[in-house]
Amino acid sequence: MPSYILNDHSVELHYPAVMGILNLTPDSFSDGGKFLEPAIGVDRALQMHSEGAQIIDIGGESTRPGSEPVCEQEELSRVLPVLEQLPKDQFLISLDTTKPAVAQAGLQAGAHMINDISGGKDELLDLAKKHKAGYILMHCQGAPKNMQDAPIYDDVLADVRSFFDQKKEHLIKLGLPRIWIDPGIGFGKSLEHNLSLMKNLSYFRDEAWGLLLGSSRKSWIDHLCDAPTPESRLGGSIASALASLRQGVEIIRAHDVQETTQAIKVAKELALIE
Numbered sequence: 001m002p003s004y005i006l007n008d009h010s011v012e013l014h015y016p017a018v019m020g021i022l023n024l025t026p027d028s029f030s031d032g033g034k035f036l037e038p039a040i041g042v043d044r045a046l047q048m049h050s051e052g053a054q055i056i057d058i059g060g061e062s063t064r065p066g067s068e069p070v071c072e073q074e075e076l077s078r079v080l081p082v083l084e085q086l087p088k089d090q091f092l093i094s095l096d097t098t099k100p101a102v103a104q105a106g107l108q109a110g111a112h113m114i115n116d117i118s119g120g121k122d123e124l125l126d127l128a129k130k131h132k133a134g135y136i137l138m139h140c141q142g143a144p145k146n147m148q149d150a151p152i153y154d155d156v157l158a159d160v161r162s163f164f165d166q167k168k169e170h171l172i173k174l175g176l177p178r179i180w181i182d183p184g185i186g187f188g189k190s191l192e193h194n195l196s197l198m199k200n201l202s203y204f205r206d207e208a209w210g211l212l213l214g215s216s217r218k219s220w221i222d223h224l225c226d227a228p229t230p231e232s233r234l235g236g237s238i239a240s241a242l243a244s245l246r247q248g249v250e251i252i253r254a255h256d257v258q259e260t261t262q263a264i265k266v267a268k269e270l271a272l273i274e
Contacts, residue, residue, distance in 0.1 A: 004177045006112040007133045011092055016245050018260050019055040019074065019253040020048030021216065024078040025062045038081035045082065049091045052261030057115055057253060059096035060104075065148040065186070065219075072101045080211060083109045094136065100124060101160070107131040113178075117187065120167055125174060134178045136212055137171070139163050141188025148188065156193045157200055160184075168208050179209040180251060186218040194220045198240055201247040214253035215240040216260075230255075238263045245273040 003012045023034075023039050035041040045056045060078035061070050079095065079102065086093060088110040095114040100123035103114050106118040107127060113134030116124050120137050128135040139160050141151050153159045161227045164181050171179055182196045183204060194215075204211060221227050221236030234256055241260055245267070254260040267273045 004134065005132065006092065006177055007107055007110070007131045009088060009110075009112055011112065013054055013092070013250075016264055017054040017251045018052055018257055018264070019057050019212070019251050020045070020051075020053030020254060020257045021255050022048070022056055022058045022082070023062070024058065024060045024082060030099045038085065041082040042085045042184070045086055048257045051258035053091065053254075053257045055092040055094050055113075055251065056086070057094040057096050058111075059115075060102070061097065061099075062269055063096075063117055063144045063187075064240050065144060069222070072099050075099060075102050075236045076105055079108060080105060083111060086110075088112075092134070094134075098124070101126060107133055117184070119163070122173075125170075128176055129174045130255075131139075132177055134180070135171075135176050136168065136180045136182055137164070137209075138182035138187065138214075139183075139184040144187075148186075151188045151190055151193060152242050153193060156189070156196050157203055160197065161204060164204065168206070172208055172261045180212040181209045182214055182253075185213065185215045186220060190262075191220050191223045194218075195224075198244065205248050210250040211244075211248060212239065212251040212253060213244040213249045215244075216252075216254045234259060242267050242273065 001014055003014050022045050035044050058079055062076040083106055092112045094113045094115045095111040097103050098118040099194055103124055114124055114128050115136040117138045117140055119140055141147060160183055185194050217230040217233045221233040225236055227233045238246045238260060
């Protein structure tokens with residue numbers, strides 16, 4: 001049971017850990033508009049924790065394919081009223097943002113880690129170092145607005161691994177308390193790219209970081225299984241989560257926390273995963 005000190009809070013994580021997704025946006029692909037009221041967002045975070053989430057990932061800007069960015073003030077107005085009301089000693093709070101001003105305000109309000117889909121902005125890394133916060137580094141080809149137009153790789157496994165390896169020395173020098181990498185399923189990847197990455201997640205294991213997978217409810221499941229609505233993709237989400245845990249993934253980012261937690265518990269009892 002590893003323990004960390006993240007943003008001046010001593011925390012323990014029981015791996016595998018489920019990260020519950022809290023989208024405080026009107027336009028997220030799966031649950032946009034459901035949690036716009038701060039009280040509803042807080043209740044949802046506490047509910048996911050009661051269902052087994054050890055981490056709550058709060059986001060105030062949609063990064064679905066084709067989405068437009070929002071201004072700093074708008075993102076802050078969505079995130080801070082929820083973040084400020086959440087307990088800081090019951091579960092980890094991750095802030096999903098690419099904006100340094102939002103990250104700074106969130107860390108000052110007690111967030112424990114930054115979830116950075118931008119690929120490692122220097123300003124975000126510097127803030128993580130300053131606050132001694134956890135850091136999630138995700139790979140993305142392109143920006144959300146155009147990332148799914150025509151993603152191309154010479155070799156998706158080698159290219160994505162090279163992306164992380166090029167940042168490895170700098171990440172180590174920062175001395176952050178914990179780093180996780182996310183191969184970025186659905187972020188500038190075709191179905192074939194996504195499947196290749198998920199079949200070979202162990203290729204990305206390294207002493208310098210842990211692995212996180214965010215495949216929940218994404219459109220790759222529809223392309224594979226004819227599941228047109230995000231809510232109809234639970235089976236594919238859980239299957240990909242369990243398969244990833246056999247390859248050493250530490251954190252599963254999930255919309256359906258209760259079902260994912262239950263599946264992990266059963267898989268462990270049946271010795272399907274450690």
